[in-house]
Amino acid sequence: ASDVFPADLWAAMSAAGLFRIGLPAEHGGDGGTYADIAAAERALVEQGNSTGLAGVWGGHQMVARWFVAGFGNPAQQARYLPALASGALTAGVAISEPKVGAHPKLLSTTATRHDDTWHLDGEKSYVTNGDISGLYVVLAITAMQGERKRYSFFLVERDAPGLTVITAPTAPSMRPVGHVALRLESCRVPATALLGPQDGAYEAMALPFRDAEDAIGTSGMAGNLAGIVGLLGSELATPPADEAVAELCALAGLAAII
DSSP states (O other), X not given: OOSSOOHHHHHHHHHTTGGGXXXXXXXXXXXXXXXXXXXXXXXXXXXXXXXXXXXXXXXHHHIIIIIIIHHOOHHHHHHHHHHHHHTSOOEEEEOOBTTTBTOTTTXXXXXXXXXXXXXXXXXXXXXXXXXXXXEEEEEEEEEEETTEEEEEEEEEETTOTTEEEEEOOOOGGXXXXXXXXXXXXXEEEEXXXXXXXXXXXXXXXXXXXXXXXXXXXHHHHHHHHHHHHHHHHHHOSSOOOHHHHHHHHHHHHHHHHO
16 A cells, blocks of 8 residues: 555565566576466465555566567676566666557657667656666667658666656555656667667567566456455455355356466
């Protein structure tokens, strides 16, 4: 129920090895798969009864696995994955923009190459985990193909020159961590910050990430349902009617097979 991020719990989760789940073993992970991330997020919601905290964890794992492990070059993986797998570093993905969401025709943040640096200009919104992130995966326009915008992703560290992190209101369901906005004003990152394919990142990375993110999120929703059913059963002071028992059992069965 609190907006205050539980740093002590985050540290305990790190000590328990939870941030290793689903990340490459050669960089400190457990060598698991997306299915392991999904199972862990479900368990965190079902046992902890906090969709917000489980969402924080799931977002952390998905950005680390999909973007850094999936598209990072060897140097980028060696730089960031060990810290992500230990929980010492959290990353957030920045695609959406104010008033236009994530529609590729309407996004306007740009990245321009200047010798050995890229300069990013624009605004991003709804960056989940952004207030605890030390690294942002930012989508920006890097070319035009006729009237079609071509996009690339960049690894932007929190202390990058020209980056401002703006705290945004947190919905109760997202506590203890919510969204932030990013303002990029000639934000300078090295040429090595380019992540994945230049000019083809929207099709190769952003679109399929939605499917992977939704699949993992569904597992968390199933855990939430199972946790609520368990709470309902434990809160009944008197034996429920047969109809209520049947309904609770049906819900528990549905949660078990999702």
